[in-house]
Amino acid sequence: MTISQKKKVIDDEIEFCDEDILKKMLNGQNVFDALSQKEVEEARARSNVYETIGQSIFLNRAAVKMTNIDSVFG
Structure with missing residues (x-):
């Protein structure tokens, strides 16, 4: 196994x-550079309701999503 420097770009x-x-x-992501941290967090919360879930009985948001899918499809 070879361990090398961490790669910081994917271009x-x-x-x-x-x-x-x-x-x-990658160029499309540049539009987010002009936004403040608050604007990014607000946009993320609006686009993904699971961002604001905080603490729950599940380990992560993926578990909550899977539970929702399970509930919807029985």
């Missing part, structure tokens, strides 16, 4: 996806 990771699509996706 050359094109083994499993098209290079143009990757670049467009």
